[in-house]
Amino acid sequence: MKKNYGKKGPFKGQQTSHANEGEVRAKKHLGQHFLKDENVASKIAETLSYSGYEHVLEIGPGMGVLTKYLLKKETDVHVIEIDTESVAYLQEHYPPLRGKIHEKDFLKYDTREVFGKDQFAIIGNFPYNISSQIVFKMLELRDQIPEFSGMFQKEVAQRICEKEGSKTYGILSVLVQAFYEAKYLFTVPPSVFNPPPKVDSGVLRLTRKEDFSLPCDEKLFFKVVKTAFQQRRKTLRNSLKTFDLPQDIKEDSIFGLRPEQLSTARFIELTQKIEPHAV
Template identity: 50%
Template sequence: MKQVRPKKNLGQHFLTDLNIAKRIADTVDACKDIPILEVGPGMGVLTQYLTEKQREVKVVEIDTESVEYLRENFPSLNDNIIGEDFLRMDLSGIFGGRRFVLTGNYPYDISSQIFFKMLDNKELIPCCTGMIQREVALRMASEPGNKAYGILSVLIQAWYDVEYLFTVDENVFNPPPKVKSAVIRMTRNDVTDLGCNESLFKRVVKTVFNQRRKMLRVSLRQIFPGKPSADAFFAHDIMTKRPEQLTINQFVELTNMVDKELCLQQDCP
């Protein structure tokens, strides 16, 4: 069968360097003895090395042309090729409720959405690896105090240890992207409970980073439906900081402060 034509609307950039493909496939070795789910296999350049791992492998591909190519060139994988949109899938039944490694050469325009879905299924996904845009990888791995530190950094690092593994140049893709890529690995940490309202934690993080140049005492005001019950709330030392200065533990502390203040306004029992 002829090769698959890369489609711009699907953000397809097919990796052509087999050495790099094998290096990416080997990143799943850190999470042994559990199945592997690959997102966006394309023509299977990564898949061919994953299937050598002697582990159950399934692939999810939205492009019908790629699905046809995979069925013809990977007949042993036929029953494990899922022609669906990963972002719309229920992951709980993929491997009968078992945990799995998530990996892939992720489409750049939806990589953040993929990782948010990973967070929503964090109890099923103890390890996630793969290739993404370098800029996004730097944000995910960034520490407090850096310009790259942001929403992805905090929400992911709250639950996963992030490793920036290596950079990949543009010239090993067809077609070459306009940016460099990077390979990352995320491994679940020991946190089972953040110690705060998790949905409010997400809201606080997104709210303050949407106005990242402003002090917290300014950006947080939009969370409250009315005037805070006491001016003392915004007098806390932490309120003079900007979001990139806060550690994850400080974001948990801040969330609990906001939660308490919201309860005061809403007369919580």
């Protein structure tokens, strides 16, 4: 299980951290930080209910510190890992994963190759530099993902779970909470990683709502939320100018608010007001 921080890709002259014989080296040029605390790994494994689906996909297992606890559950475990050295380690040390280790980039991977149309949960110690992108892809797959849990940079995990009225409340908060119940679970200190990062991590759980369909056009909802927060200090009347709405619509009091003042429900209401006039 690993974390990636900072820049992507290898750079000449950068070093790797020390690893015991037979272990995967945490490569500095990839910004890898391996979780070494068994208690934390066990706690993360317990964040899923393992109910209502048969498959679990772990993103970025590294040396399998979380994987070993997932394999104890009565579930079909698959892992996706882009680091070749980690893949080789998992193949050697985790025979139950035979045929279930996918050496792919999750962001570019078509999960239907493995799961078809089946429901599956996602869990992992997510690379910081792509953690938001992982969440956006999860939202695209929401019809198949009833549960999602794992570790992020603390500030990102808190932002996803934040409610309206906060300066950290934003696009991820609204879009995730439109379809999922989001709960921040616990904070993880840098000391449980090798090498330790410079920031705290946070573990969250997302549970899909029983009714996760929206009473408005979903593509328009995404567009309204993203456009509104691109100029979050402006009122919606100004930040949504590109929608070219009739003046009488913009006189509605909701357009006098800033995006951080709107709950997910009110963003749905806003989308419903815009929908008849959207091109």
